[in-house]
Amino acid sequence: MTHIPDILCIGAAHWDIIGHSPAQIGVGDDVPGQIGQSPGGVAFNIARTLAQHGHRPALIAAIGQDAPGTALVTAIKAAAIDTRFLVMQDGARTDSYLAIEGAQGLVAAIAASAALEALDLSCLAPLQDGRLASRDTPWRGPVVVDSGLSGGLLQQLAVAPELRSADLRLTAASPAKAARLRPFLARPRCTVYLNLAEASGLCDTPFTDSASAARALLHLGATRALVTDGPRSVTDADASAELTLSPPATTARRATGAGDCFMGAHIAQELGGAARRAALEFALSAAAAHVAQPPNQS
Structure with missing residues (x-):
């Protein structure tokens, strides 16, 4: 690819190995599935x-x-994603993610993320050396950052001058890793996308609905917060407005990746100039279509 990207995504790329069964799965169960x-x-x-x-x-x-x-880079290219700025780590094993899904949703998951955790601030070199931006001409577009990065690197990214003019879009890799995003919340142009459990983890407060979670994130310093609560609600809030909608009804056939799909679709709509409600409705529909797909299909 030789074109200039319109958005940067910094964080996890790995192989997903996902087992899915339509049965309720308990500890020690051996069930049929895919x-x-x-x-x-x-x-x-x-x-x-x-x-x-x-x-x-x-x-x-x-x-x-x-x-x-090598196979993963080929797959990333096939998805029409610019791979020029991937960090190829000599001697490291490519990361992987193992998940078990049952009728109740995600049952358990294990992330082998040594390569991701070893990523350091040198990953921003393309924003320093002119390939994407420089210190004198900073990147001004959106930048997605996920909390799967190490806590130390996230603290550095939160104050990195290379991102001082960026439209930051933050998301959590899991409820346990959501608190790693706290250093970003004092920054301007900082939008967080979290589910209810992740918002509770970041705020260290249990929430019962998306609206109260979004308000708490604004109180902590986020410029804007979008909080999803599964099939119940989603809230998009900033200092000027609060919008809460209900997702479309759907039969969930898989769980992994729904939040990522929601966030990607929402950002895509906003980059395309969609109004606030229209962007949120589109993202909800995209996430609903994602979870309704048969397991192990993209």
Whole structure:
């Protein structure tokens, strides 16, 4: 690719191995189902959704220099994502994510993220050396950052001059990692996309609805907060307005990646100039279509 990206996605790209069964799954259960492997990771999933909607995302992620890494880079290119700024880590194994889904949704997951956790501030080199931007001409477009990055790197990114003019779009890799995003909340132009459990983790407060969670995130310093609560509600709030909608009814057939799909679709609509309600409705419909797809299909 030789075109200039219109959005950067910094964070996880790995192989997803997901087992899905229509049964309720308990500890120690052995149930029939399907097992599939596909490219995944929060930053990759968001970039793929943006590309599907006609945008030009570039991915900044850590990939091992091994056979799975070579295959993953091929898959990322096939998704029309700019791979020029991937960090190829010599001697590292490419990351992977193993999840079990049952009738109740996600049952358990394990993330092997050593390559991602080892990523350091040198990943911003393209924003310093003129390939994407420079210190004198900073990047002014959107930048997606996911909390799967190490806590130390996230603290550095929160004050990095290379991102001083960026439209920051933050999301959590899991409720346990949501608190890593706190250093960003004092920054201007900072929008957070979280589910209810992640918002509770970041705020260290249990919430019962998306609206109260979004208000709490604004109180902590976020410029804007979008909080999803599964099939119940989603709230988009900033200092000027608060909008809460109900997602369309759907039969969920899978769980992994719904939030990434929602976020990617929402950003795509806003980059395209959609009004606030229209962008939110579109993103909800995209997420509903995602969870309604058969397991292990993209």
